[in-house]
Every structure is written in C-alpha cells, then in structure tokens.
Amino acid sequence: MTIKPYPLQFKAEMKERIWGGRALEQFGLELPPGVIGEGWMIGDHPNGITSVMNGPLSGKGLDEIREGFGKEWFGENGYKENGRFPLLIKLLDCNDDLSIQVHPTDSYEGLPPGELGKTEMWYVLDAKPGAKIIYGLKDGIDRGAMEEAIREGRVMDTMQEVPVEAGDAFYIPAGTVHALCSGVLVAEIQQNSDTTYRLFDYNRPGLDGKLRELHIEDSLNVIAYEGAGAARMKTDGVKPGEWLTIASSPYFIVEKGVVEGSLKLSTATDSCVILVIAEGEGSLNWEGGSQTVKAGECFLLPATLGAYELDGSMTVLRSVIPSPTA
Structure with missing residues (x-):
C-alpha cells in the first residue's frame, strides 16, 4: 500500500509529575487524573511512544512509522539505521518548581544502556508575573565549591536565577545546571533521551510520599563548570513572514x-x-x-x-x- 506523505499529528503521552498541574487542558488535550507535568507530543522512546491520530496511518506508533518509511520520510539527517527518532517534543506545565538538575552528554560513561545524552531548548509559552528559572551557575563555582555547598546544605546559593516571560527562548546544552520553576508553561525540543540527574529536590517527597532519588556523583561529573554554551533570547521582535x-x-x-x-x-x-x-x-x-x-x-x-x-x-x-x- 502506497501512502502519500502528509503531516502527522500524534496522541500525546501524558506524564504525572510531582510538580505538574492541569494547565495542558487549555490546549484541548485529554489529561488523565492527577498532576500532569509533561505531555510527550512526539516521542519514540521506550518510556513513551506516541501514536498517529490523523489520516491513513492513524493508530501507528512513531516507531512503526520509522520502520516503515525510514529515510524517505525522516530524511537522511532524521533517520538512523536501527535507531530511534532523534528528537523528543514536549509541553511542560510547571505548577511547582522542578528539581535542580543537569543532563549528560552522549559521551558520558555513566549513561544507562542504550540511552543518549540530553541537550534541549525551551520556549516559554506562558509565564505568571514574577516567574523565574534556574539557569546555570554563579561565576567562580567549580566542582570543589559545589561539593562544599552540597555538604553544607546551600546548593541554591550556587545557582543563577533568571526572570522569564512568554516568548523567551533558552538553549540548554548538556552539562548546564537548570530548573524550571513554578508558573511557567513551556514547549521543549530535546534530544530523544529521558536521562536526568537530580542535584537538589528541595527535600520534598515524591508522588509515592518518599524522597526522590538524587544523583550527586553523576551530577558533579557532568556539570560543565566553565559553561557549555547556554544562550537565552528575547524573541518578541519577529515580524510576520520572518x-x-x-x-x-x-x-x-x-x-x-x-x-x-x-x-x-x-x-x-x-x-x-x-x-x-x-x-x-x-x-x-x-x-x-x-x-x-x-x-x-x-x-x-x-x-x-x-x-x-x-x-x-x-x-x-x-x-x-x-x-x-x-
């Protein structure tokens, strides 16, 4: 059966998160009960494979599309033999602060088997007045200073806080310490990875009532203390057609x-x-x-x-x- 190429829309995979809410309902998305932090809009990962919801391929998973149409539909840059689709597209509802975290590069030896590193970007769809994010370290923070701050319970003193507004864009290369904070709604384009190392989580219980796991050693190993090329941008000057x-x-x-x-x-x-x-x-x-x-x-x-x-x-x-x- 020959199928002419057409734009594929996928049914979102919803993820309950301790910091989530119900704001994704404003887009007409179907949310299960609970606090929903992530909508995986286009995903080809063992932790979430989205399925087509329009046209003749309705019901097919992105993995099946990849296997069936390969390089022709994904292009030579987007298709890798025996490999997953390279990107993961999410919408994030940050009803509370996310953990302070950092992502590894593809070359980090401690990566879980079969997993990639994680470079990502955020586009702020909406932000409540006074909303902020954690974005990088203060000047002069090296591994020794970070280890000392962790021992003394003052990790937050090492972080840069940045105010955010709708329309702000942030590039977050692997190795950049970061955290979305409460009151922001974000579109995220990222490498197809679900690997996150938590550096600090405000000593709060998770959905199961227990403290969530921290990954101190991995975090210390992968932080780019001299910076990884993170960049932020105001984007409100774009004119129609540009x-x-x-x-x-x-x-x-x-x-x-x-x-x-x-x-x-x-x-x-x-x-x-x-x-x-x-x-x-x-x-x-x-x-x-x-x-x-x-x-x-x-x-x-x-x-x-x-x-x-x-x-x-x-x-x-x-x-x-x-x-x-x-």
Missing part, C-alpha cells in the same frame, strides 16, 4: 515564525520538519490535504512532503535536524 533562529545545536535547529495570512513553505529532503503551534490558530495545507491547527498542537512533516502552506494568525516553532557535520 523566521528567527532561537536555538541551534548539533541535534536540532529551532526557528520562531509569525504567520499573519498565508505563508508558503517547503520541506527539504534531508530532514523532516516539526511544527509546534505556540499561539493562535489557522490551517496547514499541502498537496491533497488541509487541516485546522491551533495552539498546543504539534505536527511532523515528512521530508518528502514538499510544498505546504500555513494560513491564519499564529506563532509557530519550526524544527529541523541538521547534518551531523553542520
């Missing part, structure tokens, strides 16, 4: 675009395209099809889709997978 690169890494390139009316675009054969509708609504049109889109929805456009059009009034995040040598 695209602003808000994160660029070996794993993903993310751009922010503003659509007012019709915007004609095209995929390239080297990578599929991921669209996250950050604000507004409209339609996504391609040869042989059209679909209404709105804030909170995510789509995977096969590399061979070719020409497509965004029409309406909306803010869009567009992600591609760069060449390994880019």
Whole structure:
C-alpha cells in the first residue's frame, strides 16, 4: 500500500509529575487524573511512544512509522539505521518548581544502556508575573565549591536565577545546571533521551510520599563548570513572514515564525520538519490535504512532503535536524 506523505499529528503521552498541574487542558488535550507535568507530543522512546491520530496511518506508533518509511520520510539527517527518532517534543506545565538538575552528554560513561545524552531548548509559552528559572551557575563555582555547598546544605546559593516571560527562548546544552520553576508553561525540543540527574529536590517527597532519588556523583561529573554554551533570547521582535533562529545545536535547529495570512513553505529532503503551534490558530495545507491547527498542537512533516502552506494568525516553532557535520 502506497501512502502519500502528509503531516502527522500524534496522541500525546501524558506524564504525572510531582510538580505538574492541569494547565495542558487549555490546549484541548485529554489529561488523565492527577498532576500532569509533561505531555510527550512526539516521542519514540521506550518510556513513551506516541501514536498517529490523523489520516491513513492513524493508530501507528512513531516507531512503526520509522520502520516503515525510514529515510524517505525522516530524511537522511532524521533517520538512523536501527535507531530511534532523534528528537523528543514536549509541553511542560510547571505548577511547582522542578528539581535542580543537569543532563549528560552522549559521551558520558555513566549513561544507562542504550540511552543518549540530553541537550534541549525551551520556549516559554506562558509565564505568571514574577516567574523565574534556574539557569546555570554563579561565576567562580567549580566542582570543589559545589561539593562544599552540597555538604553544607546551600546548593541554591550556587545557582543563577533568571526572570522569564512568554516568548523567551533558552538553549540548554548538556552539562548546564537548570530548573524550571513554578508558573511557567513551556514547549521543549530535546534530544530523544529521558536521562536526568537530580542535584537538589528541595527535600520534598515524591508522588509515592518518599524522597526522590538524587544523583550527586553523576551530577558533579557532568556539570560543565566553565559553561557549555547556554544562550537565552528575547524573541518578541519577529515580524510576520520572518523566521528567527532561537536555538541551534548539533541535534536540532529551532526557528520562531509569525504567520499573519498565508505563508508558503517547503520541506527539504534531508530532514523532516516539526511544527509546534505556540499561539493562535489557522490551517496547514499541502498537496491533497488541509487541516485546522491551533495552539498546543504539534505536527511532523515528512521530508518528502514538499510544498505546504500555513494560513491564519499564529506563532509557530519550526524544527529541523541538521547534518551531523553542520
């Protein structure tokens, strides 16, 4: 059976987290009971595989799509023989502070078997007045200073706090100490990894009533004390029809675009395209099809889709997978 390429929309995998809430319901997403911190919108990971919910491939998991259509749909940059889809796309509802954490690089010897490192980026969809995040270490904090702060129970004294507003973008390379704090709603584009090392968790119990595990030694090992290239950006100057690169890494390139009316675009054969509708609504049109889109929805456009059009009034995040040598 031949299936023409079309934009794939997936049923989100919802994850209960101690710091979550119910804010993802505002996007029309179906939430199970409990405090939901993460919606895995596009995932191909043992801890969450999303399934297509539109078109002729409805019901198929992203892993099945990968196996069935391979390089043709994912592009040579997005397809790896016997490997998972390289990115994981999430929406995060931070109703409470997340743990202070750090992620390893791909080369860290302590990685769980089969797992990757984790470089990621955040785009702030919404932020309550006074919202902040933890983003990197204060100047002069080395491993010795961090170990001393941990022994003395003053880890928070080593951290930089940064105020955030809707529209802020943060690039978080592996090795960067970070934490989202209460009152923010975030779109996250990241390496396809579920490895997080907790450095500090406010001495609070988890969902099971017990203190959550910390990973002190791993955290100390993987922190980039001299910095890993983290970068932040205000993005509110994007004009309709323009695209602003808000994160660029070996794993993903993310751009922010503003659509007012019709915007004609095209995929390239080297990578599929991921669209996250950050604000507004409209339609996504391609040869042989059209679909209404709105804030909170995510789509995977096969590399061979070719020409497509965004029409309406909306803010869009567009992600591609760069060449390994880019």
